Amino acid sequence: MEHRKVMILGTGPAGYTAAVYTARANLDPLVIEGDEPGGQLTLTTEVENFPGFVDGVMGPELMDNMKKQAERFGAAFRRGRATSVDLSVRPFQVTVDKAEVYTADALIIATGASAKMLGIEGESDLIGRGVSTCATCDGFFFRNKRVIVVGGGDSAMEEATFLTKFAQEVTIVHRRTELRASKVMQDRARSNDKITFVMNASSKQVQSDGNKVTGLVVVDNETGETKTLEADGVFVAIGHQPNTAFLNGQLETDDVGYLVTQGATSLTSVEGVFACGDVMDPRYRQAITAAGSGCKAAMDAEKYLEGSMTHDWSAASTPS
Incomplete structure (x- = not known):
């Protein structure tokens, strides 16, 4: 030894x-x-x-x-x-x-x-090129851009609210019909005009132009409908x-x-x-x-x- x-x-x-x-x-x-x-x-x-x-x-x-x-x-x-x-x-x-x-x-x-990562297609390949797990670290790079935050807990609400200091618009995507975040954090996010919500939707793929993020493919858990949310960045905030x-x-x-x-x-x-x-x-x-x-x-x-x-x-x- x-x-x-x-x-x-x-x-x-x-x-x-x-x-x-x-x-x-x-x-x-x-x-x-x-x-x-x-x-x-x-x-x-x-x-x-x-x-x-x-x-x-x-x-x-x-x-x-x-x-x-x-x-x-x-x-x-x-x-x-x-x-x-x-x-x-x-x-x-x-x-x-x-x-x-x-x-x-x-x-x-x-x-x-x-x-914790989503484990979806395109996610790991685009880390540092539009996919991030830290708004405090990377939010500055998305000034006047469109970003998506995936998650429904306090950390997701906090990340989304922070990102509104830089981004033009922030979309929160959550796989359930109700958020897990505390009421005060939910209220803070919902009262911010820059933040919108896509609920009961599962993330399936991070799309890119071959170099950087262009959007997130999600599936409506109720209807099965697939759609692409256009964005310049995807922040994974699931803990x-x-x-x-x-x-x-x-x-x-x-x-x-x-x-x-x-x-x-x-x-x-x-x-x-x-x-x-x-x-x-x-x-x-x-x-x-x-x-x-x-x-x-x-x-x-x-x-x-x-x-x-x-x-x-x-x-x-x-x-x-």
Whole structure:
């Protein structure tokens, strides 16, 4: 078994930032990159809201630079996915790709959350070319355009309302006859003149001109009629799934599966395990907030390893 002082599970802005900080602290971190090295930003084209880039930066380029910065300070990277962990032993044991076993004195969980997708034709091919899962990230690119938001919960209403700041018109498509969103969120969306609704309709295909989105094919669930809603962008807002299944319930999570951290720290319910990024953040889910939480996780891990952390771990709640 290869042993490390710190292992970081996952990359993206959170994992890479944690790698930079732990490497600079001479903690010799090993980063397990996961199924999508670089995280969701590798699926994004231009990022304009990350500080320091006046003219924006391509998502893959930003992630590649973060990785190179971490490598410069000595962080090591291993392609693969953490398939299981054992948090009941010290040092912790991490199994990668169901084969290789590593041990670590501290773990930083940065495995992120995956946006739930519709699974329809054209969707995956057009990610970054009109299909998006983040209005806050990509809304600016649809100024005076027509966009569609697919979903019926609070997140869909919130995304649609936000998009009205930029888009000429916003259409909400929902597969049921009634929305799942709270009344206040529904009322806010329905009172916005830019928002219209197509209810009881299932999404079947994202159409394009070969380069960018041109519309969404939907089927009326009652009549079976198929029609195409013309649009320049399609925002999928049916929720996110935090990537915590591999933990097998060893850390406290909320009802959805997001890791619970203690107060403003990165501390989880198990001593020596820290969480950062989208895996513990159901609210903001931004590159800059993920990077900030990665910094906190690294600093918390450093204090834990040097024995200067004064947190009362016995007061932390445990998984149910």
